[in-house]
Amino acid sequence: MTATTDTGPRRAPAVAPWLVRHVVPAVAAPVVILALWQALVRGFNVESFVLPAPTEIGAALAANLTTILAASVVTVQAVLLGLLTGVAGGVTVALLLARFRSISAPVLTVAVIVNCAPIVALAPIFNNWLGTASIASKAGVAAIMVFFPVLVNTARGLLDISPLHLEVMASMAATPRQVALRARLPHALPYLFNGVKLGATLSVIGVIVSEYFGGLANALGVYIAQMAALPRYAEAWAGILVAAALGLALFGAINLLERLLMPWHATVRSTAD
Amino acid sequence: MSDRVVIDADALGKVFDASGQKSVTALHDINLTVRAGEFVSLLGPSGCGKSTLLRVMADLTSPTSGRIEVNGKNPEQARTSRDYGMVFQQPGLFDWRSVLGNVELPLQLAGVAKSERRSRAREMLELVRLSDFARHFPWQLSGGMQQRVAIARALTGSPKLLFMDEPLGALDEMNREYLQGELLRIWDSTKTTIVFVTHSVAEAVFLSNRVVIMSPRPGQVATTVDVDLPAPRTAEVRTAPEFYDTVTEVRTALHAVLAGEEAVA
Numbered sequence: 001m002t003a004t005t006d007t008g009p010r011r012a013p014a015v016a017p018w019l020v021r022h023v024v025p026a027v028a029a030p031v032v033i034l035a036l037w038q039a040l041v042r043g044f045n046v047e048s049f050v051l052p053a054p055t056e057i058g059a060a061l062a063a064n065l066t067t068i069l070a071a072s073v074v075t076v077q078a079v080l081l082g083l084l085t086g087v088a089g090g091v092t093v094a095l096l097l098a099r100f101r102s103i104s105a106p107v108l109t110v111a112v113i114v115n116c117a118p119i120v121a122l123a124p125i126f127n128n129w130l131g132t133a134s135i136a137s138k139a140g141v142a143a144i145m146v147f148f149p150v151l152v153n154t155a156r157g158l159l160d161i162s163p164l165h166l167e168v169m170a171s172m173a174a175t176p177r178q179v180a181l182r183a184r185l186p187h188a189l190p191y192l193f194n195g196v197k198l199g200a201t202l203s204v205i206g207v208i209v210s211e212y213f214g215g216l217a218n219a220l221g222v223y224i225a226q227m228a229a230l231p232r233y234a235e236a237w238a239g240i241l242v243a244a245a246l247g248l249a250l251f252g253a254i255n256l257l258e259r260l261l262m263p264w265h266a267t268v269r270s271t272a273d
Numbered sequence: 274m275s276d277r278v279v280i281d282a283d284a285l286g287k288v289f290d291a292s293g294q295k296s297v298t299a300l301h302d303i304n305l306t307v308r309a310g311e312f313v314s315l316l317g318p319s320g321c322g323k324s325t326l327l328r329v330m331a332d333l334t335s336p337t338s339g340r341i342e343v344n345g346k347n348p349e350q351a352r353t354s355r356d357y358g359m360v361f362q363q364p365g366l367f368d369w370r371s372v373l374g375n376v377e378l379p380l381q382l383a384g385v386a387k388s389e390r391r392s393r394a395r396e397m398l399e400l401v402r403l404s405d406f407a408r409h410f411p412w413q414l415s416g417g418m419q420q421r422v423a424i425a426r427a428l429t430g431s432p433k434l435l436f437m438d439e440p441l442g443a444l445d446e447m448n449r450e451y452l453q454g455e456l457l458r459i460w461d462s463t464k465t466t467i468v469f470v471t472h473s474v475a476e477a478v479f480l481s482n483r484v485v486i487m488s489p490r491p492g493q494v495a496t497t498v499d500v501d502l503p504a505p506r507t508a509e510v511r512t513a514p515e516f517y518d519t520v521t522e523v524r525t526a527l528h529a530v531l532a533g534e535e536a537v538a
Contacts, residue, residue, distance in 0.1 A: 168359075169382075170333060171331060171333070171357070173383075186367070262369065
C-alpha cells in the first residue's frame with residue numbers, strides 16, 4: 001500500500017490507488033464479459049435467436065432508442081408508484097406492530113408465509129381487477145412485492161432498539177409517539193433501507209412481468225414480450241438491457257438517498273473516511 | 274444545603290418474582306432521606322440493590338412494598354413532570370443526532386422552542402467543556418467525552434435532581450478522576466441534588482456528603498458514613514489524610530457487610 005502511494009502523483013496521493021482498486025475492476029468486469037460474449041457468439045456461430053451478439057443488441061437498441069425510452073417512462077411510473085405504495089404500507093404496518101407488540105408475532109408470521117408465495121403469479125388477477133391497461137394493476141403487483149421485505153425489515157429495526165435507549169427516553173418523560181418517531185424510527189432507518197433496496201429490484205420485476213400479461217402497448221414489458229414473439233430477439237434483448245439498467249439506476253438512487261439521510265451510519269462512515 | 278426533603282423512602286421493598294422460580298428480594302426495608310443540595314452515594318457490592326434503588330427513584334421500575342416520594346410526589350409523577358435528569362452507565366446517546374442535538378433532546382421532547390433549546394444546550398456543552406464538538410456525532414467522540422455529553426443532556430432541563438447510575442464505571446482511571454472533578458464543579462455551579470450509584474469506595478468518598486453502604490441478599494441499607502472533607506474538593510484532597518481516614522472508615526464498614534454476608538452463607 002505504501003508502494004502505490006509513493007508512485008502516485010504527489011498532489012493527490014489517495015486518488016490513484018482508489019481508482020485502481022474500485023473503479024477499474026468495476027468497469028473492467030463488464031467489458032471483459034461483453035468481449036467474451038461477443039467472441040463466443042461469433043467464434044461458434046451461435047444463431048441470433050439463441051443468443052444475439054452484444055453488437056447486434058447495441059444496434060437494435062440504437063435503432064429503437066426512442067420507442068424503448070418512451071416505453072421505459074410508462075414502466076418507470078408504475079415501478080415508482082408500486083415502490084412508494086409498498087414502502088408506505090410496509091412502514092405504516094411496521095409502526096403499528098411496534099406500538100401494539102401483542103399482534104407483531106402473528107402478523108409477521110403471516111407476512112413471512114405470504115411472502116413465500118410467488119406474488120407475480122397474481123399479475124393476471126390484478127389485470128382482471130384493475131384493468132389491463134391501467135397503471136394500478138402493474139403498480140399493485142409491485143406494491144405487494146415491496147410491502148413484505150419493507151415490513152419485515154422495518155419491524156425488526158423498530159423492535160431492535162436497545163433497552164438503554166428506551167430507558168433514556170423514559171427518563172426524559174417521552175410520550176409513546178415521541179419514542180416511536182424520535183427513537184425507534186431513526187434507529188430502524190438502516191433496516192428500512194435494506195427493505196427498500198430489496199423492494200426496488202422486486203418492484204421492477206413485478207411491473208415488467210405484469211406487463212408480459214398485457215398492458216399499455218408502449219410499456220417496456222409489453223415491448224419485450226412482443227419482440228420475443230415476433231421474433232426479434234435483438235430488440236427483446238435491448239429491452240431487457242434497459243429494464244436491467246432501470247433496476248440498477250433505482251438501486252443506485254436509493255443507495256444515494258440512504259447516504260444523504262444517514263450520514264451517521266457505520267456503513268456510510270467507513271467509506272467516507 | 275437546605276432542609277427540604279427531596280427523596281423520602283420508607284420501608285421500601287422490591288421483590289423480583291421470577292415466575293416458577295425462587296423470587297429474589299432486591300430491596301428490603303429501605304429507609305432513606307436525601308435533602309436538597311446533597312450529594313449522596315449508594316455504595317455496595319454487586320447484587321446489593323443499589324442500582325435497583327436508584328431505578329425505583331427514577332420510576333424505571335416500581336417497588337413492591339413500602340412508600341417513596343421524589344420531590345413530594347410519587348416517582349411516576351416526578352418522572353413525567355421532568356423533575357430529574359438521569360445519567361446511565363453507558364452514554365446512551367442517539368447516533369443520528371449531533372452532540373448538540375443529543376443535548377437538546379430533553380427540551381425538544383418537552384416542547385421548548387428551537388432557538389431557546391439550542392442556546393440552553395450550548396450553555397450545557399460549555400459547562401461540560403465540549404463547545405467545540407457541538408456539530409460532531411457521538412461516534413466521533415471518545416467514551417469519556419460521550420459520557421460528558423450524557424451528563425450535559427441530563428442537565429439541560431435544569432433539573433433540581435440528578436440520578437447517576439455508575440456513570441463513570443466504564444471509563445479508565447484517568448478519565449474517571451478527571452470527570453469526578455468536573456462533576457463536583459458542575460454540582461457546585463448548578464446546586465443540583467445528586468444521587469450517585471458506585472462500587473468504588475474512593476469515588477464515593479471523594480464526591481459525596483454522605484455514603485450509604487448497602488448489603489446484598491436482601492438488598493438493604495447497612496450503614497451511612499458522613500463525609501467531612503474541606504471544600505472545594507480539588508485533586509489534592511485525594512492525598513489528604515482526612516480523605517484516607519474516611520476511605521478507611523467506609524472500607525471497614527463495607528468489609529463488615531461482606532463478612533456478615535459470608536457468615537450467613
